[in-house]
Amino acid sequence: MSSLKRVSSAPHIRDNTSTSDIMFDVLMALMPATIFGIYNFGYRALIVVLVSVLTCVASEAMYEYFTKKKITVGDYSAAVTGLLLGLNLVHTINIGFVIIGAMFAIIVVKQLYGGLGHNFMNPALAARCFMVVSFAGPMTNFVYDGVSSATPLTALKNGEEYDVMRMFLGTTGGTIGETSALALLLGGLYLIVKKIIDFRIPFFYIASLVVFVIVFGDKGFDPQYILGHICGGGLMIGAFFMATDYVTSPISKRGRVVYGILLGVLTAIFRIYGKSAEGVSFAIIFCNLLVPIIDKFCVPRAFGAK
Template identity: 55%
Template sequence: MAKLFNVSSSPHVRSEETTRSIMMDVAIAMLPATAFGVFQFGLHALLVIIATVFACVVSEYAFEKVTKKPITISDFSAVVTGMILALNCPSEIPLWIPMLGGVFAIVIVKQIYGGLGQNFMNPALAARCFLLISFAGKMSSFTLDGVTTATPLNVMKTAWKAGESNLGVDLMAMFIGKIPGTIGEVSVVALLIGAAYLVFKKVISLRIPLTYIATVAVFVFIFGRQDLNFVLAHICGGGLIFGAFFMATDYVTSPITPKGQIVFGILLGVLTGTFRLFGGSAEGVSYAIIISNLLVPLIERYTLPVAFGKEGKKA
């Protein structure tokens, strides 16, 4: 009888997917937005991406070499961090600034806390917030066709606060990407192509992205303007689509419970809407995701399913 039973340690459910394969899929999914950003903004945008990825990979290798830890650069997580950070930067930014951000993301946010899987917030977004605070002018200066200009969200917020009926934005241009902004956030269609790839490969679920985007839409409709164009401009503008599909879905810093993911998406949407409408900046995606990352343990604590057969709390 003893031969009929085999006792083994968890996990008992296994998958052929590896960290490397997942990270490679995420990197591939960002290629349409990357290609459009380089096409839109030129060679310097490509140099920003290459330099930032290089800084992240070298930082990870150097830190692990010095601390005598296993070298993990082959898992592509540092590459993904570098790509996300670079795509969140203006195209004309001096190369040393995103490279500094890459070092901060890998060493301070990721490796010091134990490496991949141990970081309590998204390293790329933490680095972007660090750069926004440290180099506000450089990180908020955007150009299009060689001309420095305001982003559609800034234009729209100014018009909305002034009570003007004309928002001053072109929805089709925002959808295609012919607008000023960071390298990777401008083209909604390119981002959606990448998002569709991630969903097709089952790398991400739509639970967080759709809840996040829907909450932003409802929030700006109620507290902003009861105007479909206004709502659509907020959805297409800034880093909402990029953040919803590529950053809020990060395995390490988002809830694992289905109910928790819904709560997480709602929290993201409320914070983003609050920052955009009532904050000093027209954007708010990065700060919303970072703050929500910090609340993930609390969200999971109250949304963890009760084990089958476990008695519930007595009234």
């Protein structure tokens, strides 16, 4: 029996859904947040997003051309990375920084590790964290309606006033794509209905954060405080679009539940006890690194294996 082979968890059914089909659906799901972000922040947001997408696509094509690999930009994965990165940036950021971040995402995080399917962390999030460390000031210059101000999540952390309805609709300061919880929720539900993502990750991510905030937060069971944490910052875009990345999330259903709970707890810890009001990016990156361990302990044993 020691020679038994082990296989990954179900499903193993093959269908006609290709990588390009999946990535195209992700692009479509991000359109509500993208369109609203451009409407909310103006033409400068459009420029940031376009530069991010074009740089990611060009970086992938050039790297694969010079390393004599098959050009894979037609699978839209580089475009998805570029769009996610662009939506995670403020509209006031220097365009040169956008180019540096996009090249880092594709060349360093994705291609140097073997391309799509081999990167151990989400390229867009890794690039965002790299940019936060490298360009801290420009990355946190939140301007809304011509006025520089703190984000609603910062106001929530500091005990200041914040408007949950504005956070839900998106008429607040923040990064280009994170402000409208409504637009992101619509996109996330589209991906769940299309069975592009597993509902377990966003559900247990958000649910565990809510439980932690109620138990360890300052306000207890305060609906406005809870909704502020759900609608504020990068939770919605992170839960639906980045934590669910096929390559960097667990393969089993049980593993995805554990992964989602860890994400929620870590994000809540960073938000409540950390210096920064946000914690989504670093929580997802940290949990990406734990995925091999989660898979090891959560993947069902092969039938008959000891």
